[in-house]
Amino acid sequence: MSEDYRQARWPEPLLFEIARSNASKYKAVTWHDEMSYDRESIIESIPKSLLRENLNLPEVSEIEVIRHFTRLSQMNYSVSTGFYPLGSCTMKYNPVGNEEVAMMDELINIHPLQDVSTVQGCLEILYRLEKLLCTVTGMDRFSFAPAAGAHGEFAGCLIMRKYHLVKGENRKVIIVPDSAHGTNPASASMAGFEIEEVQSDNKGMVNVEKLKEMMGEDVAGLMLTNPNTIGLFENRIKEIVEIIHSYDGLLYYDGANLNAIAGIVRPGDMGFDIVHLNLHKTFSTPHGGGGPGSGPIGVKKRLEKFLPPPLIAFSPERGYYFEEPDKKSIGRIKAFHGNFLVCVKAYAYLLRLGWQGLREASEISVLASNYLLSKLKSMEGVIVPFDPELPRKHEFVVSFKKLLKDTGVSTIDIAKRLLDYGFHAPTIYFPLIVEEAFMVEPTETEPKRELDRYAETLRQIIKEAYTAPENIKKAPTNMSVNRVDEVKANHPRTITLSWKIYTKRIKSKEEGEEK
Numbered sequence: 001m002s003e004d005y006r007q008a009r010w011p012e013p014l015l016f017e018i019a020r021s022n023a024s025k026y027k028a029v030t031w032h033d034e035m036s037y038d039r040e041s042i043i044e045s046i047p048k049s050l051l052r053e054n055l056n057l058p059e060v061s062e063i064e065v066i067r068h069f070t071r072l073s074q075m076n077y078s079v080s081t082g083f084y085p086l087g088s089c090t091m092k093y094n095p096v097g098n099e100e101v102a103m104m105d106e107l108i109n110i111h112p113l114q115d116v117s118t119v120q121g122c123l124e125i126l127y128r129l130e131k132l133l134c135t136v137t138g139m140d141r142f143s144f145a146p147a148a149g150a151h152g153e154f155a156g157c158l159i160m161r162k163y164h165l166v167k168g169e170n171r172k173v174i175i176v177p178d179s180a181h182g183t184n185p186a187s188a189s190m191a192g193f194e195i196e197e198v199q200s201d202n203k204g205m206v207n208v209e210k211l212k213e214m215m216g217e218d219v220a221g222l223m224l225t226n227p228n229t230i231g232l233f234e235n236r237i238k239e240i241v242e243i244i245h246s247y248d249g250l251l252y253y254d255g256a257n258l259n260a261i262a263g264i265v266r267p268g269d270m271g272f273d274i275v276h277l278n279l280h281k282t283f284s285t286p287h288g289g290g291g292p293g294s295g296p297i298g299v300k301k302r303l304e305k306f307l308p309p310p311l312i313a314f315s316p317e318r319g320y321y322f323e324e325p326d327k328k329s330i331g332r333i334k335a336f337h338g339n340f341l342v343c344v345k346a347y348a349y350l351l352r353l354g355w356q357g358l359r360e361a362s363e364i365s366v367l368a369s370n371y372l373l374s375k376l377k378s379m380e381g382v383i384v385p386f387d388p389e390l391p392r393k394h395e396f397v398v399s400f401k402k403l404l405k406d407t408g409v410s411t412i413d414i415a416k417r418l419l420d421y422g423f424h425a426p427t428i429y430f431p432l433i434v435e436e437a438f439m440v441e442p443t444e445t446e447p448k449r450e451l452d453r454y455a456e457t458l459r460q461i462i463k464e465a466y467t468a469p470e471n472i473k474k475a476p477t478n479m480s481v482n483r484v485d486e487v488k489a490n491h492p493r494t495i496t497l498s499w500k501i502y503t504k505r506i507k508s509k510e511e512g513e514e515k
């Protein structure tokens, strides 16, 4: 195993820095000019305050644009480059065939304000996808409004709030486990709830006795994912459901990563009342890079009236149509109808796989995770927290606490060193209940050979930690960017998010120097 991976290093300027006026010879508007559209009346319909003479867009030639973005892609890392085992994130490979389906003219050259009679096929896709998602999750109804997982959680929390308010109860508390994904407490808090954390027991699962003690008339519900973020199936789920329901609380299922259970068990059958899915994790849309995503929110029958629009319905007389939202609906949470093309990919994916294929995908993802864990288990310095014999689901967590003690090499050093071998770092320091956590989700799309290469590389890095720890502390050295200052790299004062901020900062720096 050699660290022969090299990332490109281009001294690539920003497009704004390459730009010059009149660089592009094409004029995209000429087509429209010849067609019968009335430019003047369109301009007239735009509010004066929003009209601009100059958009200040960089003008560059086609070859400059192509080179710019190809070079940037060579300095980047993606699933197309290699293994990307980011736990609790499902960075799996998404079949290109489904992208092609979503690029069909009939699906992309439409407008959300078009009359529904002209987009019957598109509505039918959403209608049928909803039925499939209901079958997969055991829910009765889905809304496609949420644009991401956290957005779905937020909608779900608003539904919990509304459910209790309609009964005349203003319940204030949502319970989340201490192993929860960070978005769970954040979404609940945004929806106006107080968060109470229930501890995990020594098996890494919800401490049911503690949960009982915490329950009361003020608790609106519990947010949970099963398997949990340790990768363990909460085997006391029936009891948990009974406890919450006995206080008329609701159970929210975080279904962002359905890889472990799709086609095998259903949140609805476990007793959950609300669930969101990340179509951009499990169902054939790449996750990350800023979207677009889709986090449809599904509920049991008794909560249907609270769902946000759009809801798609069908009748033989009307065909497919958008249902008028119920008066008790939480209302619109996004303009128009959600991210439609992401739904198209999910639909294509589900049709291609079928129920059996979906089940197989889940089985392989669980197998891959346990296979990799079995290799890591035997390595020096690796601790498997909680019962090491209990099978994991689609992901697992190990701890490098012992390695750190033995060698001074920490989890982040290991993660950085992996980059030098062409592997994306896994999720680290999460979940918070495991010290020096290293969280791996191999996914079902990774070949066995790649899993073996990963395990062998880790073994080599661990050996290096014991023999030459100073090497690891310097990693990565083969990337386009060497080790970054993690604090600075996350601080709004130091990261420059736009050209506008960039020029402002340069200017104020120059002014500072003049003085």
Ligand SMILES: *Cc1c(COP(=O)(O)O)cnc(C)c1O
Binding pocket: 088, 089, 148, 149, 150, 151, 181, 183, 184, 225, 254, 256, 257, 278, 293, 295
């Ligand atoms: C990714 C993820 C989320 C959030 O999804 P986004 O689309 O990133 O908002 C929520 N919960 C879990 C368990 C996740 O893995």
